[in-house]
Amino acid sequence: MTPSTAERPQMPIEDFEDLVAVAPAHVRLEFVDGRVRTKDPLSVEDFEELERRAPETVRLEYINGKLEVKAMPDGNHSEIFWWLLEQCARHRPALRLHPERGVKTEAYRKGRAITDGFLVPKGHLRGHGNWSPSDGALMAVEITSHDRDTNQRDRIDKPVGYAEADIPVYLLIDRDNNTVVVYSEPKDGRYQQIVSHPWGTPVELPDPIGFTLDTEELKDYAD
Template identity: 50%
Template sequence: MLAEEFERIAAAAGREGVRLEFIHGRLGVKAVPDGDHDEILRWLSKRCMQARPDLWLYPERGLRIEEYRKGYAKPAGALAPEGSFAGQGEWADPGKVLMVAEVTSYDSDTDLRDRRDKPLAYAQAGIPVYLLVDRDSCEVLVHSEPDSGTYAHLVRRPFGRTIELPDPVGFALETEPLKAWVR
């Protein structure tokens, strides 16, 4: 599939409430977020604003994430300086993004999509930090130091523990509240 074909399909599907991504040459369908997913994103947005008022956590920001415009993803949140996406269309350049955040869905594709494909794609795009709130394992994963198309560093903490978001994000998250938003 060509990138242009994906853009046309995604635009049409977006009108129907379906969320599509195109990662590593594969078309994927994301589950529509549930209320707990939304609460996790609200909590994370608030923490980001408190710790880094110079940055904004843009929800569902479409990003071109693979070389030669062949990959498109809409992370739950993209942390970047205010104004980073002004003048860009639905699928923006990730060059100013400091961190992407994802929250696992309760669907069969989440393992491949959130735990394997996205860390590789985000690292290839040079995004410094990938934060995954994994509701299946009740832990937070922080991938950092993109190097040769993969993240060189991974830290895992169970919900309830503090986890550091390394530079260029540079603050800690106390994850106790996440326990309230899992099945």
């Protein structure tokens, strides 16, 4: 990761000001060192109200009881998602990989994460609101973005949140390390199996998914 990437703020100051303008009166926000923070503890209910009011250019998550901002995807990020979607559709046509799906995570469903991909059976999201329960999900997917919070969010916090929600597989497509990391067998809030594969090698997705990813194309999107 380059120094310029490490110092990239979560959002432009203009987006922060727009968010402040629509925030509930009792939710006090501040912009510190390029990050959005709340001045007071934030409940999940207050988070959901803030997220409903947020401008469409701002994507908010609630991770470990804290407000987080999810980076907007760049072109390579989008191409990688479509690469994965096509393979899922080819191997498991009875499933659907939904992009940017809000999911209830962590213990007691107290987290709110926007997955880059959410693999579920066709029709599974029928009747769901903004935040889907994790029940019946097969896989959560994150594709790292080049922002300074990626390490904590995608490699540390989200594996715990998805494991606590009993999502069978967490797939991390790591653009900083050019690897695909497969987390599986959630138990007691942790994934028991974590296997890392360099781009260009076959990646076996365990049950309940049960097919092998061809990752050769990912080399085209190395930054």
